[in-house]
Amino acid sequence: MTHLAYDAYRRLERPAHLGPLGAGRRARQPLGRIVVRPMRLTDVPAVAAVDARVYDTPWREQVFVEHLGHSRYRYWVAETSAIVSGYAGLQVAVNGHVTTVTVHPDYRRLGVAGKLMAVLAEWAAQHGVARLRLEVAMANHAARRLYAGVGFTSVGLRKDYYGVQKDAVIMERQMPDASLPAPVGDQGSKA
């Protein structure tokens, strides 16, 4: 079971000290530059600490350690001012399954998840992953907006996936075929 199968929908509250959000607007400027890089074993304690803070059923450190040692998984961390502010994971086959996208409550609405998703998708495109897929709780509007904003569309529903009357939306994003030439006028990414 992945994090996306956990009851993350319970964790949508915004930290009180950040105040209420304006509709669709970022609440404050980033605290520092967001750097996304592959997760290392030495990141696991910090990542697991965030996991324990965010989820009711967090992953043990050992789960991250095992995934990091497995070629079918890829994980990235986001650092903000050298602090682990978020992380994301991908289980890779012909298609990719997003295993987790998690941002520390103190670093939300700063673009951390967006940057993690951009790096994850870029990696997937470069490694021939045809399609990305994930499940997200119907009630998790923040995550659904995040995914819709980076090109995922809803393709199905899993009834009671997170418990009784707690459905999951299945979302997918088709990846560009990296073997095809880029369309004329496509300048690529400078990131």
Ligand SMILES: CC(C)(COP(=O)(O)OP(=O)(O)OC[C@H]1O[C@@H](n2cnc3c(N)ncnc32)[C@H](O)[C@@H]1OP(=O)(O)O)[C@@H](O)C(=O)NCCC(=O)NCCS
């Ligand atoms: C969902 C989550 C990963 C978003 O992380 P984040 O770093 O705050 O997201 P970003 O700042 O990159 O926001 C990107 C877009 O997502 C959407 N979004 C993020 N948080 C939102 C919120 N609370 N309400 C509405 N839309 C939200 C917005 O469209 C936002 O773009 P905008 O800020 O330009 O409006 C974070 O809230 C989280 O970790 N939640 C708990 C764990 C979880 O639910 N993970 C996903 C499991 S499927």
